[in-house]
Amino acid sequence: MGALADLFGNLSLGMSVALSLKNVGLCFLGCLIGTLVGVLPGVGPIATITMLLPITFGLDPIGALIMLAGIYYGAQYGGSTTAILVNIPGEATSVVTTLDGHQMAKQGRAGVALGIAAIGSFFAGCVATIIIAALAAPLTAMALLFGPADYFSLMVLGLMFAVVLARGSVAKAMAVILVGILLSTVGTDLESGEERLTFGWSEIADGLDVAVLAMGMFGFAEILRNLETTQARDVVHAAIGNLLPNRKDFRESAAPIVRGTLLGSLLGLLPGNGAVLGPFASYTLEKKLAKDPSRFGRGAIEGVAGPESANNAGAQTAFIPLLTLGIPPNAVMALMVGAMTIHGIVPGPQIMTKQPQLFWGMIASMWIGNLMLLIINLPLIGLWVRLLKVPYRLLFPAIVLLCCIGIYSINNSPVEVLMTAGFGLFGYALVKFGLEPAPLLLGFVLGRLMEEKLRQALVISRGTFMTFIDRPLSAGLLLLSLVLIVIAILPSIRKGREQAFQDAD
Amino acid sequence: MTDTPTGRPVNNGILKSPLDFGSGLFLIGIALLGFVGGFGLPFGQLSGIGSGLMPKSVAVLVGAFGLLLVAQGLFSQGDVLEAWSIRGPVFVLGGVLVFAFTIRSLGLVVAGPLAVMVSSLADRDTRLVELPIFAVILTLACGLLFKELLNLPIPFDPAGLIPDPVFRAYLGAKGGVSQLFMSVKSMIVR
Numbered sequence: 001m002g003a004l005a006d007l008f009g010n011l012s013l014g015m016s017v018a019l020s021l022k023n024v025g026l027c028f029l030g031c032l033i034g035t036l037v038g039v040l041p042g043v044g045p046i047a048t049i050t051m052l053l054p055i056t057f058g059l060d061p062i063g064a065l066i067m068l069a070g071i072y073y074g075a076q077y078g079g080s081t082t083a084i085l086v087n088i089p090g091e092a093t094s095v096v097t098t099l100d101g102h103q104m105a106k107q108g109r110a111g112v113a114l115g116i117a118a119i120g121s122f123f124a125g126c127v128a129t130i131i132i133a134a135l136a137a138p139l140t141a142m143a144l145l146f147g148p149a150d151y152f153s154l155m156v157l158g159l160m161f162a163v164v165l166a167r168g169s170v171a172k173a174m175a176v177i178l179v180g181i182l183l184s185t186v187g188t189d190l191e192s193g194e195e196r197l198t199f200g201w202s203e204i205a206d207g208l209d210v211a212v213l214a215m216g217m218f219g220f221a222e223i224l225r226n227l228e229t230t231q232a233r234d235v236v237h238a239a240i241g242n243l244l245p246n247r248k249d250f251r252e253s254a255a256p257i258v259r260g261t262l263l264g265s266l267l268g269l270l271p272g273n274g275a276v277l278g279p280f281a282s283y284t285l286e287k288k289l290a291k292d293p294s295r296f297g298r299g300a301i302e303g304v305a306g307p308e309s310a311n312n313a314g315a316q317t318a319f320i321p322l323l324t325l326g327i328p329p330n331a332v333m334a335l336m337v338g339a340m341t342i343h344g345i346v347p348g349p350q351i352m353t354k355q356p357q358l359f360w361g362m363i364a365s366m367w368i369g370n371l372m373l374l375i376i377n378l379p380l381i382g383l384w385v386r387l388l389k390v391p392y393r394l395l396f397p398a399i400v401l402l403c404c405i406g407i408y409s410i411n412n413s414p415v416e417v418l419m420t421a422g423f424g425l426f427g428y429a430l431v432k433f434g435l436e437p438a439p440l441l442l443g444f445v446l447g448r449l450m451e452e453k454l455r456q457a458l459v460i461s462r463g464t465f466m467t468f469i470d471r472p473l474s475a476g477l478l479l480l481s482l483v484l485i486v487i488a489i490l491p492s493i494r495k496g497r498e499q500a501f502q503d504a505d
Numbered sequence: 506m507t508d509t510p511t512g513r514p515v516n517n518g519i520l521k522s523p524l525d526f527g528s529g530l531f532l533i534g535i536a537l538l539g540f541v542g543g544f545g546l547p548f549g550q551l552s553g554i555g556s557g558l559m560p561k562s563v564a565v566l567v568g569a570f571g572l573l574l575v576a577q578g579l580f581s582q583g584d585v586l587e588a589w590s591i592r593g594p595v596f597v598l599g600g601v602l603v604f605a606f607t608i609r610s611l612g613l614v615v616a617g618p619l620a621v622m623v624s625s626l627a628d629r630d631t632r633l634v635e636l637p638i639f640a641v642i643l644t645l646a647c648g649l650l651f652k653e654l655l656n657l658p659i660p661f662d663p664a665g666l667i668p669d670p671v672f673r674a675y676l677g678a679k680g681g682v683s684q685l686f687m688s689v690k691s692m693i694v695r
Binding site: 021042048054055057058084124169171172174175178179180181186191192194195197198199220223224227230251325388391392393394396397398400401402403404405408409412415417418420424425428429432433434436447451454455463464465 | 524525527528531532535536539542543546547549550552553554555556557559560563564566567570572573574576584586587589590593594595597598599600601602604605606608609613616617619621622624625627628629630632635639640643644647651655656657658659694
């Protein structure tokens with residue numbers, strides 16, 4: 001009972017922060033601009049957040065975080081809109097939505113598809129907010145028991161999850177993560193003051209900026225890829241139709257929404273981009289449960305309602321490892337770490353205890369953000385459709401300019417703009433060699449933390465690696481990592497994994 | 506470790522999988538760069554590890570995976586390398602470089618249109634009349650958004666390229682708008 005009272009006490013504290021006129025306004029603006037940019041085909045959440053980061057600079061930390069979170073949900077939701085209307089998934093998590101969502105749009109039911117996606121997402125957002133609020137306190141308490149060795153092992157586990165969940169070969173995924181870790185060591189070593197891997201170039205003595213990396217690999221490289229595939233954009237010409245699903249639609253999608261929400265919330269909690277699994281898992285589940293599975297792929301509303309709910313639930317619960325343990329579970333959250341650092345906030349268990357207003361304010365704003373998405377997006381669908389009809393020849397130079405201004409504004413540094421161009425080329429090369437950039441970004445952010453914790457752990461244990469096995473928590477996490485890697489290498493399971501990704505294409 | 510996707514063109518030369526082979530070489534290159542860059546750094550002892558331990562050991566691991574992929578490229582069937590386009594990277598990244606080199610000295614008023622126009626050349630669909638107009642409008646919109654509304658310290662016209670009358674007319678209009686804006690802003694922010 002005490003815990004429940006605490007929960008509501010905390011949430012009402014959060015609401016009092018988030019419901020101030022200013023913060024509601026910022027949340028609204030964040031959601032709106034996030035959707036606006038996220039709707040653009042080929043601009044995923046990572047590029048959106050990096051591009052819009054400078055907008056938050058003039059704000060206080062609470063306002064900035066609330067706005068950033070709004071931008072994040074907006075970008076996520078915008079991706080789904082593009083998936084339904086143009087058949088181009090903004091990112092991996094909305095791939096599944098294109099299957100039935102776009103079919104519905106072709107049948108003149110785009111409005112219903114978007115409507116049910118919004119309603120499902122809102123329901124998922126409500127549930128996920130409560131889950132976050134409920135889990136925050138116990139997880140933070142647990143995090144305080146973590147020693148450096150345990151942290152290190154937890155990050156190893158997170159990276160192993162990322163390997164298992166990446167597309168393509170296990171060797172490539174591991175290599176890419178290691179490249180990310182290698183990049184994280186560039187710059188001055190905090191302990192010894194020595195410059196590492198800078199080749200005498202003073203501009204990178206402070207290390208590489210996560211925003212520079214992200215913008216290059218996800219902003220510019222994505223444009224380069226889009227320019228190659230000159231696929232005609234298949235914007236639906238059929239009428240958008242009614243936005244509100246009818247009674248039959250609701251009956252068909254209620255259960256998928258609930259199941260999708262639970263699946264997505266659970267998977268989002270996993271370290272190492274579990275959120276990406278949510279929509280796939282939900283789609284597969286709904287197809288299995290359906291009386292007539294052949295309807296899937298031909299505009300079945302369950303195929304939109306379930307995965308979209310899972311998508312949004314996972315997008316939100318992915319905040320939990322970041323906020324309680326300080327460990328970003330995926331590339332988007334890795335970027336959030338960078339954004340929070342710019343505002344002087346160090347993610348981790350100390351946020352909740354030292355800055356409860358900020359912590360609970362942000363959580364409360366998650367719910368408000370979801371409500372906003374529902375309210376602003378449905379009436380604005382006409383605007384998004386028009387935006388999608390802007391030809392790519394005008395769109396991509398505009399994105400290039402926004403990226404340039406964004407990167408320049410972070411440190412007022414033209415050199416960082418140059419470096420971003422370099423990472424654009426690097427990201428393009430990665431893709432050409434069949435290497436995925438998202439695990440690299442995760443490895444980059446976790447690399448620094450891992451080195452720090454490794455050092456601390458070894459100092460405490462006076463130089464014996466046994467500390468990683470002697471501590472039961474650390475040993476358990478490492479064992480789990482080992483199991484994961486064995487599973488990933490086992491051929492039978494690898495085939496299944498490839499199948500799952502292929503089905504989605 | 507055989508990944509043999511069906512329906513893909515299979516290369517029958519010495520390289521069974523050019524894609525894996527190429528990515529292996531790419532990784533070995535990165536590993537070498539990392540190892541050379543961290544060459545002089547001390548390893549330290551386990552009780553107090555030095556600044557070189559992490560970069561060097563990670564570089565070695567990257568190199569090992571590179572070798573594995575090279576071997577895989579030689580001995581097991583796989584995909585061919587995709588062709589690289591030249592036009593895209595040259596113009597898109599060229600536009601970014603132009604922006605970086607002009608933003609400090611000439612400001613957004615020059616860097617913006619240049620970046621837009623140069624990067625536009627990456628696409629064959631580019632239209633010669635539409636492009637400059639679009640570039641200028643976009644730059645002005647960005648200037649308004651980032652400079653005026655968000656107060657970011659981005660140089661707009663440090664070289665004084667905008668003619669004086671235009672600038673004064675703008676200031677006059679701004680005075681009117683900013684009063685309106687401030688009253689709205691005071692309602693939203695604080």
